[in-house]
Amino acid sequence: MRAVGNTGSPEPAALYLYRDWLPVSGEEARDLPINCQHVSFFPEIPKHEAVAELFCC
16 A cells, blocks of 8 residues: 555554454455555655555455
8 A cells, every 4th residue: 555645654544454454355464564664755845745654464
């Protein structure tokens, strides 16, 4: 999942994955953590353009 905006905390995106997307996806959560990779960072770009990608394993 790609999160755009203030990516200082990936918690809102992770909650969306677990609370909203996962139950309707037909997939099951595994016993692995979510990985977060920051693609672009503030202050190199404005906070509202920062990008992070979350990966569920």
